[in-house]
Structures are given as structure tokens and as C-alpha cells.
Amino acid sequence: MPELPEVETVRRGLAELLPRRTAKDVQVFDSPKSFPNAPRDVEQFLYGAEVVAVRRRAKVLIIDLDTSYSLVAHLKMTGQLVFRGETHFGAGHPNDSLVGQLPDRSTRLQINFEDGARLFFNDQRKFGWVKLLPTSEVENLPFFKKVGPEPLEEETKPEHFIERIRRRNGSMVKPAILDQSVVAGIGNIYADEALWAAKIHPEIRVRDLADEQLETIFIEAVKVMALSIEKGGSTDRNYVDAEGKRGSYLEFAHVFRREGKACHVHPDQEIVKIRVAGRGTHICPVCQTAP
Template identity: 55%
Template sequence: MPELPEVETIKRGLSELLPGRVIADVWHDWQKSFPNAPADVARFMVNAKIESVRRRAKVLIIELSSGYSLVIHLKMTGQLVFVNKNEQKLENSNKKLVNNINSQFLFSNSSREARFGGGHPTDSLINNLPDKSTRVVIDFQDDSKLFFNDQRKFGWMRLLPTIEVPQIDFMKKMGPEPLEDDFTVNKFINNILRRRQSAIKAVLLDQTVLAGVGNIYADESLWAAKIHPAIPAGQIPRTKLIKLYSELRRILTMAITKGGSTDRNYVDAKGKKGSYLTFAQVFRKENQPCPRCGTIIEKIRVAGRGTHICPKCQKMIYTRDIRS
């Protein structure tokens, strides 16, 4: 769910809210989410000040004044929700007013629904925390709180010495970020072709090739570049890869300016369904017409993932390595 644009959006939000705040207490109930020893938490988190919030691919890094950092991966259902006590009081006394300001202190899939979708049931999220998905609560000295919620328990949070963060395994293996200035089209093509026999979609999802792309943006960029997701990477003409490079960067950049997307469908208070993938062209659009040619979009399975294609725009036409 959270891919690069979503994590970037969360990072930008937390960057405005957390730095300068001092941790008063930390509660956590779940070893997998937050396996650090209570003694370490007490020693390196309590009384520490938040210095900065950074992002590497889909990973958030909250740097503390103690020389330690919180490294956070939200995986599919993780949320980071910041709640300011004053706002909470306001919520209790004047619900309408708070609905309008929810977005400034909620950073989660639900908050994006709130922001882009208008009123809906999760407007009341702020009243319900902690809930049963809450794994970690960080209390600040000014009585504001940061909640880490994760329904499916795939996400995690680790407290590590800041200087060791780049050394941990999955950080070292991570490939380049698609939006970095020095990530050139040639680098992109060379990295793609490192996995010549794999389906192009599997390559885009491989974080050692390219860090930050997930299922939504893989489908969207392959549709934009008119490439079938199951084509072996090595069989794609160079001109198509150049197109894929520019479309991937364009779509990721656009998604960030829109504050990310969410694939959560929900039912609002009136039982009405809605989707908040406002700029998706194919993702979760199966059985709907392709925005480009009108052909009905199909959902198939590629690289073990649900995959959305226009069967006319994205044909399996390559049968040999035409680069050589």
C-alpha cells in the first residue's frame, strides 16, 4: 500500500510535526512490531528530542537526539497517526470544526480518504485511538502522541544507533531511488537489464533494482509506457524502456504532488462505496474501459501479484531478444 509517494507524503507531514518534540513515554505491546528491549527504549527514547524525519525508498527514519533512530516500515497496512491533545479536545467539543482540520495531523490511508473524499466514517478515527491495531504509542512531553497502527502486523519499527542504519541488510541491498537526480535513463536501463529473463513487472518490484516502486505504480507506469507486464525485461526495445523511465518518474512525481494514493475501498456512513485512487488509469479498474483506447481492462496475475492491463495497449508481442 504505501509506496514511495505515500511514504514521502507521510515524511513531509511528520517533518512539520515531530522535530523539536521530546519523548515522555513509549508504550508497545507487540514484539514483532517493536522488538527492542524495554531498557533500550527507556534509555534511548525517553527524554530524547526528535531531530529529523527522513525517507529511504519505503522506509521512514526518525532521528533522535540520543544518537538512535527509529526505522519504520509500514508494509501494507501500517499507519503513523499524530494526534495533538488540543485538537482532540476540540474534536470532542466541536466535531464539525475538527473534520476540517483532520488532515493536518492524521497521516494514514484513512487520513487521505478524509482529505480527498470528504466526510466518511474514519473521521472519527482520532477519537478511537489507541484501537486494536495500535502497536506503539509515543507520548511527547507536550501531551501530543504518535500512534503506530498496523492491522496485518507486517510492518515494523526498530530502534537502532543512527550510524548503523545504513549498514543494516535491507538498507545496504536497496537499489537507487527512481526520483534521484543522478538516476539517469542509462542507469535505469542497465539495472532493468540485470534481470533479463524476469517479467518486467517483477523487475520493477525488485527493491534491489529500483527502490520504492510497488504494485500500484508498477501497473500504472507499464500501462503508460504500453508495455505488457509479463514481457521478459531483456526483450523490451530500448525506446520502450526510455518511455517507461520517463513515465515512471512522471507518475511518481505527480503522485507525490497529490499527496499519494490509497487503494482502500470503503463504505461510508450511508453505505456508499468509493475509491480513492483518483489518478489511477488501470489499477483496480478491471472491467472498466481503458482511458486511452476504450478496451476493457483485464486483471491478470504477474509475479504473484494482481496486475491490471489494457490487453490492446499492452500486447505480448515480443518473442525474441530484439536488442541484439
Template identity: 35%
Template sequence: MPELPEVETVRRTLENLVLGKTIEDITVKWAKIIKHPDDLAEFKSLLVGQTIRSIGRRGKFLKIILDDVVLVSHLRMEGRYVYVENGEEADKHTHVIFSFTDGSELRYRDVRKFGTMHVYPLGEEEAHLPLSQLGPEPFDPSFEPIELWNKLQKTTRKIKPVLLDQTVLVGLGNIYVDEALFKVGLSPEAEARSLSKKQVEKLHQAIVETLMEAVEQGGSTIRSYVNSQGDMGMFQQRLSVYARKGEPCLNCGTEIIRIVVGGRGTHICPSCQK
């Protein structure tokens, strides 16, 4: 599933491609992607005639901001947007097509059909699901280490499942949790509330640094992720533990192992993260 760096990369790419474009028509081939409103005619009427003014992001969600409404889009496992100018025929995995007045199209393609779309009046999107229950943004200057520490004190869960919880902190998934925990030498199995304020301060810094570096590299292409122009992310070339099972730790040379924590495959150095 695309995490914050991948979604931010898609946001930046779309911003360069579709700003100022006006929606002339919408074709929906897989109605289950549309979650709100659940009436397709209403969904289309809210968007047709609207011009895209900006592209935002909240956690792993894209916010396509138009004149009067906001389209909240979650890519889930395999979703991606493809910008098309030449009118080529859409493949079988293209489920929503936004046709613009200039003849170009923005197509939503999703092999697994897990993605979702919600449309709300401009300014009201944060008050409704799926955005209303999200935690703070890692890049928000107001999100300080003490706030993270306070959240960790309220749970007996292991640190990895807590960091994956989007109500605690948004944007993190398997890749970047593993990388951040390795960077500070923390075991993913450590009880969250057992961490000291100093450890949480270092973890907070590692999370921000890891995500920022990944954004600069265009995210990580592990399986199928590419941006809206078909370009791969490059951060996978800088991964320290994720997907490196059997390879030597970059710090100490110990073999990276894969364990399961909270039901999720997890990569660690058993020496650096005791």
C-alpha cells in the same frame, strides 16, 4: 501496502506534526514490531530523552531522525501513525505509543501487526538491514535511464517483478508499476532484458512522472491508507488501469483486464500493452 508516494505523504505530514518534540516515554503493546534492538528496555533507552530533528524516507521506509539515533519504520500492509493531542484512549490496534514531554503522543496503529521498527546510531542505519540492500531512489538525480537498463540486462525475469524488486529500484509497488507500464505501452509480461534503451528511457521517465504526480496528490487511497491526520490520498481518481477491471481504457476504449504476473494481480489494457 503503502508505496513511495504514500510513505512520502506520511513523512511530510509527520514533519509538520512532531519536529522538535522530545520523547518522554514509550509504551510497546506488541513487542514483535520491534526488530532491533530486540530487547524492549534497550529500545526504549535509546529513544527516551531524544528529540525528533527530521523525518526522512528511504524507499518505502520512514526514517525518524533524532539526536543520536534513527528509528527506521516500515508500515507494511496496514500500519499508520496517528498524532494525538487530547489524550483520548488508544484503540486495540495501537501497538506502540511515543509520549512527548508536551503531553502529545505519536501512536503506531497496525491492524495486521506486520509493521517493523529498527533503531540504529545516527549515520549507521544505511549499513544495516532493512536499508542496506535497497536499490536507488527514483527521484535521485544520479539514477539515470542507463543504470536502469544495465540492471534489466542482468535478469531473465518479466519486467513487472523486476520493478517490484526493491533491490533494483525502491518505492514501487503494484499500483505504480501497473500505471507506469501502461503509460509507455509495455506489457508487464515482457522479458526485462528484451527492452531497448529507448524503451527503458521512456519507462524511467514514466516511473518518475507517475510517482511525482502521486506524491502531489497525497498518494492513492485504495483500501485503508490515510495520512497521519486521517486524510485520504487522491491519486486513485487519476489511475489509468489499476483497479479499473472491466472499465474502458482511457486511450482506446478497450476493456481493462486483470491478469496475474509473478504472483501479483495486474491490470492492463490488452490493446495498448500487447
């Protein structure tokens, strides 16, 4: 579910809500992949720890504590991190939340703070996880060892993307841009949106694309993800932000979940859904001509 824009939206919310709060305890409901490598008594390492910052790298959230430990979370397909408690901009935000009373049956973890605030990790499919790691070891996670640069950072240029995606010259272009070692954070929604905007068919091999076409894909991916962050991300079914609210990017999408609807460039052409490398894929067959 959550891709870079969704995780970044959650990060921005948590960055407003969590710092300076002190953790008290944690309840683990049912989260088999969480705390696999944590110290034996997680609570002992969480009790009295104050949140100092909330960071993001790729699709991973990092909540830094003042104890030299960090809570590290991956939401995978259906994870949510939802905050409940009094805020400096007032209570009442939870009233327009998409999620109801918490905990609910998808709640896997609940972190309680000394001031009564609570942070819920909900995850219908249990693919996601939360780890507690020494902050200095976060960057040593295997995933971080191979992940590519952040596409929305100024210093990440199209040529960095081109150099990395060329390592996958034999692959079709869609699975190549979903590869997190090329650039971080692109998932199924923004892959389809970027390829439509770049007028590139997802099944074309990377080797059959000119550098200029690859550059266009990168620029369009950055544009759609930046717009999505402005819109609070894409809510299809599960995704909500740190206050439990949905994002509105899909109202602006050109192809994702628009099968059977008119292409915004060719009104007589319907968006078609196909399967590419095992993933549902949305294209305009006129904008994006097959290889």
C-alpha cells in the same frame, strides 16, 4: 500498501509535526516485529530524546533523534504512522481524519511526547515494524545494503535504471521493476500505472525490451509517482497520511483497481486484471500487447 509516494507523504507530514518535540515514553501493544534489535529498555533510550529530522530511504521512514539514535519504520502492507496533538497550524486537523479515536485495535505502538502529543503506529496485518537504532547503523540494515537509487532524485538517470534492470534480463518486466534493488520505492500500484503509460505488457521479458522501452518505463514511473505525491498518495483501504487523511491519487489512476472500466485510450476496451508473478496486475490488452 504504502509505496514511495505514500511513504513520502507521511514523511512530509511528520517532518512538519515532529521536530523539536521531546519523547517521553512508549507503549507497545502488539508488535512482534518491532524493536527486535533495540536496547533492552527502549524507553530508557527514548526518554528525553528530541526529534531533529524525518527522512525517507526507499519505503523506509527514519526519525532522527538528538541522542544519535533513530526510530526506523517500515509500514509494509497496512502500516500507518498517525500523529495526534496540537500543531503550529492549529488543532482540528484530526477532525477530518479517516481514522477515529486512537489507540484502536490495530494500534501496535504509541509514542508519547512531553507536550502531550502522541504518535501511533497502527498495522492491521503486523507485517510492519519500528526499530530503534544508532543513527550511524541505519545504513547498515541489510535492506539498505542492496536497495537501488531513489528514482525521484535528480541524479538518478534512466541509464542507471537500465543498467540495473538488465541484471534481471531473464525475468518478466513487472517483477523486475518491483525489485527494490533495481530502483527504490516502486510497488504494485505504480508498476501497473507505469507499464500502462509505457504501453508495455507486464509479462514481457526484460531481455526482449529495447533500452528505449526501458527508459520509457522509468520516465513514466517517475511521472506517476511524482503526481501521486502531489495528490497525497493512493488510498485503497488502509493508507492514511500523518494526520490520518486519505490520498486521492487513485482518482487519477489509469489501470489500478479499474478492472471492468474503460481504458482511457481505448474507450471500447475494458481494463483487465490478471496475475503476474503472484501479484494482481491491471492492464489494457490493447495498449499492452501480450508477448
